[in-house]
Amino acid sequence: RILWGWIRETDSEYADILKGWASVQSIPRAVTFDQKTGSNILQWPVSEVEELRSDIVEFDNVKLGPGSLVPLKVDTPSQLDIVASFEIDEDAFEGTVEADADAGYSCPTSGGAANRGKLGPFGVIVLGDKTLSEGTPIYFYVTKGANGKFETHFCADELRSSLAPDVDKVVYGSKVPILHGEKYSLRSLVDHSIVESFAQGGRTVITSR
Numbered sequence: 001r002i003l004w005g006w007i008r009e010t011d012s013e014y015a016d017i018l019k020g021w022a023s024v025q026s027i028p029r030a031v032t033f034d035q036k037t038g039s040n041i042l043q044w045p046v047s048e049v050e051e052l053r054s055d056i057v058e059f060d061n062v063k064l065g066p067g068s069l070v071p072l073k074v075d076t077p078s079q080l081d082i083v084a085s086f087e088i089d090e091d092a093f094e095g096t097v098e099a100d101a102d103a104g105y106s107c108p109t110s111g112g113a114a115n116r117g118k119l120g121p122f123g124v125i126v127l128g129d130k131t132l133s134e135g136t137p138i139y140f141y142v143t144k145g146a147n148g149k150f151e152t153h154f155c156a157d158e159l160r161s162s163l164a165p166d167v168d169k170v171v172y173g174s175k176v177p178i179l180h181g182e183k184y185s186l187r188s189l190v191d192h193s194i195v196e197s198f199a200q201g202g203r204t205v206i207t208s209r
């Protein structure tokens with residue numbers, strides 16, 4: 001099954017009229033059942049998208065400390081197919097209990113990637129300028145409740161995605177299951193004004209304008 005989606009505008013109607021067009025089709029997605037979780041529907045870009053790849057740039061063993069930012073240089077930052085995976089040091093999980101404020105963590109009400117916890121946020125910032133006055137973080141945020149169970153959230157933060165004053169700027173996302181032994185993995189298709197992000201093989205998907 002192939003899902004064809006339509007992405008709405010976040011500009012003002014006046015801006016749409018000036019540029020002469022509005023809204024755009026999303027990348028077609030194959031829709032399958034997640035045999036690993038037994039409870040998730042997976043959405044993943046159709047395989048034909050991979051034929052559009054040209055140059056491949058790899059970054060291996062990048063270490064991220066708390067609050068750190070590591071620039072990754074590529075030639076065409078507005079047309080990318082990013083595949084990334086992350087591992088957290090096992091020691092970080094030991095004794096980590098989030099504050100009560102994080103017990104009910106939610107991407108839309110979290111305040112975005114600027115708010116740090118014990119195990120997050122970590123991910124990538126796309127379409128960012130050198131000063132990061134603009135940029136769209138795509139990230140994971142892990143919480144641990146008093147019951148000892150971990151929950152992982154996958155979010156896209158649009159709060160600084162544009163300097164334009166009249167566009168929607170929100171934080172999207174939801175929980176994503178991480179099974180034992182799995183790395184935290186994401187794929188983001190980045191265009192000039194669209195970022196489509198897929199966590200854990202497509203268990204959670206976010207389309208950002």
